[in-house]
Amino acid sequence: MKKMTAIILAAGKGTRMKSDVPKVLHKILGKSAICYILDSLKGAGIKDIVTVVGYGKELLADVVDKQTKIIIQKKLLGSGDAVKSAGKALRGYSGDVLIICGDTPLVGSRTLKEIAARHASSGASMTILTVKLKDPTGYGRILRSSDGKILKIIEEENARLYEEKINEVNVGTYCFNTKDLFEALKEVGQNNKKKEFFLTDTIEILNKKGKKLESVLLENPEDMTGINTRRDLAGVTGVLKNRILDELMLSGVTIEDPASTVIYGGVRIGRDTVICPNTVIESDVEIGAHCRIGPFARIRPDVKIGDGAEVGNFVELVRTEVGSGAKIKHHTYLGDTKVGRNVNIGAGTITANFDGKNKNRTVIEDGAFIGIGARLVAPVRIGRGAIIGAGAVVLKNHNVPKAAVAVGVPARIIRKKK
Ligand code: UD1
Ligand code: CA
Numbered sequence: 001m002k003k004m005t006a007i008i009l010a011a012g013k014g015t016r017m018k019s020d021v022p023k024v025l026h027k028i029l030g031k032s033a034i035c036y037i038l039d040s041l042k043g044a045g046i047k048d049i050v051t052v053v054g055y056g057k058e059l060l061a062d063v064v065d066k067q068t069k070i071i072i073q074k075k076l077l078g079s080g081d082a083v084k085s086a087g088k089a090l091r092g093y094s095g096d097v098l099i100i101c102g103d104t105p106l107v108g109s110r111t112l113k114e115i116a117a118r119h120a121s122s123g124a125s126m127t128i129l130t131v132k133l134k135d136p137t138g139y140g141r142i143l144r145s146s147d148g149k150i151l152k153i154i155e156e157e158n159a160r161l162y163e164e165k166i167n168e169v170n171v172g173t174y175c176f177n178t179k180d181l182f183e184a185l186k187e188v189g190q191n192n193k194k195k196e197f198f199l200t201d202t203i204e205i206l207n208k209k210g211k212k213l214e215s216v217l218l219e220n221p222e223d224m225t226g227i228n229t230r231r232d233l234a235g236v237t238g239v240l241k242n243r244i245l246d247e248l249m250l251s252g253v254t255i256e257d258p259a260s261t262v263i264y265g266g267v268r269i270g271r272d273t274v275i276c277p278n279t280v281i282e283s284d285v286e287i288g289a290h291c292r293i294g295p296f297a298r299i300r301p302d303v304k305i306g307d308g309a310e311v312g313n314f315v316e317l318v319r320t321e322v323g324s325g326a327k328i329k330h331h332t333y334l335g336d337t338k339v340g341r342n343v344n345i346g347a348g349t350i351t352a353n354f355d356g357k358n359k360n361r362t363v364i365e366d367g368a369f370i371g372i373g374a375r376l377v378a379p380v381r382i383g384r385g386a387i388i389g390a391g392a393v394v395l396k397n398h399n400v401p402k403a404a405v406a407v408g409v410p411a412r413i414i415r416k417k418k
Contacts, residue, residue, distance in 0.1 A: 001120045003095030007086045010102030011054035011073040016229045022056040024102040029264045036105035043109025050089045052082045078196025080188045101172040103227045115216045119175035125211035129173040131218040139169035150213040152204035171224045340366035348373040
């Protein structure tokens with residue numbers, strides 16, 4: 001297969017988002033829209049990626065760092081001009097290019113693999129991803145000859161000139177022979193009132209030159225959903241959220257109320273764990289089997305929960321490890337904490353992990369019992385099997401030895417258990 005470089009078009013203003021932030025940096029379940037595209041490209045084995053942006057290069061660089069080369073399109077003169085800008089990064093390159101829009105995060109790696117493979121096997125000059133929609137309004141329509149060959153793309157403003165209704169449209173993802181593409185782009189004129197150069201005009205040009213044009217039909221129209229407004233953003237979030245929940249349910253996790261449950265991508269949950277309503281589980285979380293989480297739990301990044309543990313209502317965990325069989329059932333905040341096996345955390349227990357400058361760790365060893373309303377000021381260690389009395393405030397560095405009992409404010413050790 002020929003080498004493949006991707007070009008992500010992301011310079012459009014995204015005016016309808018009414019935002020100070022570039023559209024591709026809006027977050028979907030904790031991850032920027034553009035990161036979904038980068039992941040899909042990576043999943044399809046495409047590592048060389050050029051992203052065209054209009055502004056916010058620094059903001060974008062912060063998020064995507066070394067995963068893509070960033071090119072600025074100085075004037076927003078249309079998708080054709082955007083691809084021309086990317087040409088700077090492709091000097092001397094002889095492979096093919098895959099072009100994708102930055103605001104269609106649901107086009108997955110399977111589809112990208114498919115279009116790249118079809119492009120390679122057919123030897124076409126251009127392969128376009130199309131989809132059939134009930135309502136094609138707003139999209140470029142695919143005009144074919146009577147024997148099914150692609151002739152050109154008709155953009156919305158010219159579409160009304162055609163009487164018959166065409167419901168096959170351009171998703172905005174294509175593979176091109178690089179040389180053919182840039183030669184055709186030279187012939188593209190400024191098209192509409194806005195004086196834009198349409199990338200899609202290259203297709204008619206290539207057709208007239210007798211080049212071979214191919215297409216791949218996207219089966220699920222949902223995958224082409226683009227983000228233009230905040231409502232679209234919520235729509236895409238909903239689609240992704242349901243896919244994540246479905247996958248978890250099919251793998252043996254009970255989700256009592258999918259509508260009120262939010263789980264980010266990549267979260268791992270073991271069999272027979274029950275997620276109760278109104279629970280939010282963010283990225284980098286691993287939950288064992290036979291756990292019970294929620295209702296109303298918030299599990300933030302970097303949390304690992306062992307088998308059979310319970311995390312109940314109004315519990316927030318971040319950067320925390322919870323041992324198997326531990327119970328943290330009500331109104332608790334644990335940050336930067338290691339909770340041992342079979343620990344019981346009383347209602348209202350809070351770790352003071354932040355001292356105004358640093359985040360500090362709390363360690364609660366196996367079998368310890370923390371009374372209700374305790375405050376643990378980090379860094380601090382509660383020994384194996386120790387008991388902390390109700391309402392106690394354990395000051396920082398005042399470690400409680402194993403099997404000891406500590407009570408009061410500030411907490412003092414009143415006895416050592418056997
Ligand atoms: C485009 C396609 C249309 C297709 C639709 C799918 C063209 C001319 N039309 O229409 O056939 O059905 O996508 O969603 O391409 N961009 C730049 N610089 C610019 C202008 C646009 O980088 O100067 C980027 C945008 O960020 C976007 C992509 O190019 O990612 C497409 O541009 P957009 O203006 O959204 O085109 P559509 O009208 O949606
Ligand atoms: Ca668009």
